[in-house]
Amino acid sequence: MTTIDVSSPAVLAAKQDVADATRILAREKLIGPFGHPSVRIQGTNLVAILGDTHFAVKLLTEVGPEDVAIIDMDGVPLNPSICGPGERFIHTEIYQARPDVNAVVHAHPAYCIAFSVSDRPLQPLWHLCTEVSQGVPVHMKSIQIDTPELAADLAATLGNRPFVLLHGHGSVAVGESMATACVRQISLERAAKLQSTVDAMGGSVPIAADEIKPDDGLSVGLTQEEINAQWDYWRLEISRH
Numbered sequence: 001m002t003t004i005d006v007s008s009p010a011v012l013a014a015k016q017d018v019a020d021a022t023r024i025l026a027r028e029k030l031i032g033p034f035g036h037p038s039v040r041i042q043g044t045n046l047v048a049i050l051g052d053t054h055f056a057v058k059l060l061t062e063v064g065p066e067d068v069a070i071i072d073m074d075g076v077p078l079n080p081s082i083c084g085p086g087e088r089f090i091h092t093e094i095y096q097a098r099p100d101v102n103a104v105v106h107a108h109p110a111y112c113i114a115f116s117v118s119d120r121p122l123q124p125l126w127h128l129c130t131e132v133s134q135g136v137p138v139h140m141k142s143i144q145i146d147t148p149e150l151a152a153d154l155a156a157t158l159g160n161r162p163f164v165l166l167h168g169h170g171s172v173a174v175g176e177s178m179a180t181a182c183v184r185q186i187s188l189e190r191a192a193k194l195q196s197t198v199d200a201m202g203g204s205v206p207i208a209a210d211e212i213k214p215d216d217g218l219s220v221g222l223t224q225e226e227i228n229a230q231w232d233y234w235r236l237e238i239s240r241h
């Protein structure tokens with residue numbers, strides 16, 4: 001049995017990050033009855049993830065750190081009274097496959113799902129989401145990812161990319177921080193919505209390759225400062241509502 005001081009700064013920070021991301025993503029209508037963010041608890045082999053006990057008593061826009069579960073890399077909760085979601089293995093398998101990833105968001109956004117079943121690839125049409133120019137893989141399984149084996153297959157499809165679409169199901173965005181994963185998930189859905197609008201208008205002129213900044217190790221087209229600016233603004237928004 002893994003033990004951890006649940007009042008340590010690392011645990012409290014991780015729970016706050018997951019609660020903030022949950023409220024931000026719910027406000028964007030990217031998660032609701034389903035979908036969940038998580039972070040790796042620094043200095044441990046544990047994951048803080050939106051727990052499964054909030055449904056009966058709270059909206060996702062109301063959750064706090066008390067609604068966040070801590071699970072190990074086998075998906076087992078440290079406190080049996082608050083467990084991770086059924087698709088928790090998406091998170092644990094990605095963390096094991098990607099040491100560079102410290103945050104994961106799984107959502108079921110409508111426009112991402114539309115592109116997951118379309119033969120149209122996402123294109124760089126918006127300067128805040130040019131990472132799609134690297135290609136967004138589609139995981140061609142539409143079932144619930146509720147076993148380590150299914151999740152390991154998904155992690156393989158993700159590879160070293162920032163996001164993956166799940167065919168007829170949703171999307172996963174990852175990052176070295178909760179801010180990055182959250183910005184990526186929201187930006188991906190906004191980019192997919194934008195492209196569906198432009199495609200309906202009859203076609204598009206994507207941003208030229210030489211206008212897309214080279215990968216700075218954080219995000220093509222976005223600096224850490226630009227990621228933090230969005231994350232900080234969205235946290236201010238949820239603090240006022």
Ligand SMILES: [Zn+2]
Pocket residue numbers: 034035087106107108145169170
């Ligand atoms: Zn799902």
